[in-house]
Amino acid sequence: MRRPILAGNWKMNMTIAEAIDFVRSIRLGLNEIKGVDRVLCPPFTALAAVKDLISATGIALGAQNMYWEEKGAFTGEIAPGMLVELCQYVILGHSERRGYFGETDAGINRKLHAALAHGLKPIVCVGETEAQHDAGQTERVITEQVRGCLAGLTAEQAGGLVVAYEPVWAIGTGKAATAGGAGAVIGVTIRGAIADLYGEATAQAVRVQYGGSVTPANIGEFMSHPDIDGALVGGASLKADFVDLVRIAAKTKGV
Numbered sequence: 001m002r003r004p005i006l007a008g009n010w011k012m013n014m015t016i017a018e019a020i021d022f023v024r025s026i027r028l029g030l031n032e033i034k035g036v037d038r039v040l041c042p043p044f045t046a047l048a049a050v051k052d053l054i055s056a057t058g059i060a061l062g063a064q065n066m067y068w069e070e071k072g073a074f075t076g077e078i079a080p081g082m083l084v085e086l087c088q089y090v091i092l093g094h095s096e097r098r099g100y101f102g103e104t105d106a107g108i109n110r111k112l113h114a115a116l117a118h119g120l121k122p123i124v125c126v127g128e129t130e131a132q133h134d135a136g137q138t139e140r141v142i143t144e145q146v147r148g149c150l151a152g153l154t155a156e157q158a159g160g161l162v163v164a165y166e167p168v169w170a171i172g173t174g175k176a177a178t179a180g181g182a183g184a185v186i187g188v189t190i191r192g193a194i195a196d197l198y199g200e201a202t203a204q205a206v207r208v209q210y211g212g213s214v215t216p217a218n219i220g221e222f223m224s225h226p227d228i229d230g231a232l233v234g235g236a237s238l239k240a241d242f243v244d245l246v247r248i249a250a251k252t253k254g255v
């Protein structure tokens with residue numbers, strides 16, 4: 001049984017003051033929901049403040065990106081060793097990083113190895129663009145991304161991963177995938193690619209989230225799918241809605 005995991009990706013939103021107000025307003029409700037991992041991913045600048053606010057709760061903290069080097073002359077970058085002082089998780093390879101900042105599977109793979117070496121728990125994002133989706137290339141693109149991002153991991157490392165399947169056309173558009181469509185990509189393509197690399201047991205151990213326009217209104221449908229273990233939530237994680245969303249997710253999985 002894979003433990004469900006819901007993560008809020010705040011993206012480039014919230015000052016420290018706003019983050020403090022918001023986390024104060026949701027932490028009690030979020031902390032009450034048991035049986036699922038709950039992860040908040042604020043911008044780097046708010047990590048320390050949020051860490052203090054949730055230290056006595058079961059809520060976990062994640063960063064949205066990192067660099068693969070340990071330290072040095074990399075102006076503007078954040079190293080894995082800096083993050084482990086603050087948080088447990090790190091989102092890697094989000095489609096906005098790929099699309100706006102030129103991240104590649106090879107670079108994401110280096111980040112993944114560095115994160116694991118430091119004991120961070122990566123949430124590795126994959127997803128096809130609308131053009132690739134319309135051209136029927138989803139299976140090929142996702143398989144390539146999984147193979148490229150996971151290259152060189154041991155089966156044990158791979159089995160402990162969280163993968164987020166986020167079709168680019170569904171992110172921030174209000175046009176979510178269907179649970180059946182996303183579940184098939186996750187169950188067949190993503191778990192299939194992992195099974196080819198590491199065997200079926202590893203493929204069944206990996207937790208895979210769906211992401212893209214997830215709301216309290218559609219989370220139940222996604223969580224009803226046996227291959228979907230949670231969600232990576234953008235817009236709806238910036239509002240009190242996020243607590244409802246996590247509550248519905250836990251209830252749907254029966255945990």
Ligand code: PGA
Pocket residue numbers: 009166170171172173174211212213214232233234235236
């Ligand atoms: P969204 O973003 O929920 O606002 O669509 C999801 C994500 O990009 O992680």
